[in-house]
Amino acid sequence: MGKGHILVTGASKGIGAAIAMELSRSGYDLILHYNKSSAQAEKVSEACRKNGSDVALVSADLTSPEGIKDLCNHVRTLRVKLKGIVNNAGSGVGDDLTRISEEAWDAVLNINAKAPLFIIKNLLDLLGENASIVNMSSAASINPIRNSISYSASKAALSNLTKALALNFGPSLRINAIAPGFIETDMTSFIRQNERIYDSIIKRTPLKRFGKPEEIAKVARFLISEDSSFMTGEVIVVDGGITFS
16 A cells, blocks of 8 residues: 555656656655646656556646646546645746746746645645645745746745745645756756856856756655654755855
8 A cells, every 4th residue: 555645746757757756666656747748747657657656647737727727626536635745847938027928927927836826725625634745946936047037936936835835734734845956857958058058057056067856856755755744834955055155
């Protein structure tokens, strides 16, 4: 028998896929959300099943209120209690005041900050005793990224939302966040292909490299598990030291 069901959003690739794999190796059953990457989601799902996990796949566009509702409604049809939620789905777009649009701003804020809040709200009654929630923030919530206004603002909102929810839902529910720095994912591939920008980041990072998705996944597993039983409202920075350098 597994340790319980965990909902992981944005689980088809990158950090989300690594978290799904880490949780499956740790004995959890999974509900894996994806948007359009169905083939990748199937591969992650199959790998998790090989680890012994029961896995359900759910597709939804979390940039819209309708998509958020669709995800929650689908989870309800599975008729399971949740041991936890990992709100990993997110979006980052390059923008500045000359290029930013209301539509793009709304889409980024919806998926990065609104979706985690309303997923928790709508699934609250499915969360079992001592459940744990992990929100995926960003080091950009502390040190904003130039020309990523909406991304930086939305992640700052998510970090503060994590703390606010922790105040409201203790002691029955623990809510923490992870703030990754530069991680080797599709989202950062354009940075790694730009030698000037990449070298600048490496020089400012004490550990002199980008992080790996698996390194974030291990922190997520820790926060989901009872090993972090006296932690709530924390935003754990995992960035190789660049935030304080």
